[in-house]
Amino acid sequence: MAKVKYSLKARSESPARLIADTGEFKIVIDEPTNLGGTNEGPNPVQYVLAALCGCLNVVGHMIANEMGFELKGLEFEIEGDINPAKLYGKPGGNRAGYEEIRVDIIPDTDADETTLEKWLELVEDRCPVSDNLANITPVKISVK
């Protein structure tokens, strides 16, 4: 299949606030005031959790449809822990980002447990955002 390119431009409005522009949509990213922001939007690591849920939703419905069971809806509870030591240049942090992300999916369906286990396996395998988090993604950053 032909590759699909996604792109956007973004511009800082302050040291913590950024507006990303997809061409059609603007995304406001900020930090709470205690982290130097103006709290006008979710912060970057919250957007990561939202993106993962959004992707699991799309892929979850697609695969339920392929497997032939009815999915009336999905709810998600998601969390992750960050040790901020590395971000702040302090000792003791193993890594800068989430050490782990945990997701509970609550499906509204009559499908049985075995079906849902198979469904989850396929969803995890085919979900783009899950893949980019769970596996290494080359990130190439240049300063112009």
Added chain:
Amino acid sequence: MAKVKYSLKARSESPARLIADTGEFKIVIDEPTNLGGTNEGPNPVQYVLAALCGCLNVVGHMIANEMGFELKGLEFEIEGDINPAKLYGKPGGNRAGYEEIRVDIIPDTDADETTLEKWLELVEDRCPVSDNLANITPVKISVK
């Protein structure tokens, strides 16, 4: 340093549209109509790009401050390619998500090239979202 937990809840409004709720902010995620959505918001993989820019912005300003040079602003151009074969269960896709993410950062600063090279190295090392993409992040998903 004490770990910080981030969490949110999310609920599907349709097979492609999801509302994530951080408690303070709602994030609308959707897909374009040609992918079965209603195009009411950016899609999950666009949010990944935005989250990365938002995080590079925060960390970039923090480290410029630590290094003692003035950063008047940052602009970002970011893109990534996805081969949708794996998502759709077709042969030929190596992975479900971005094969690579490329970011150009355009800083508004008088700092010289050597300073900016050192700055970028520190930013990449200490940026949480860069870490979660560039390295393996355990994602544990359960169905309730």
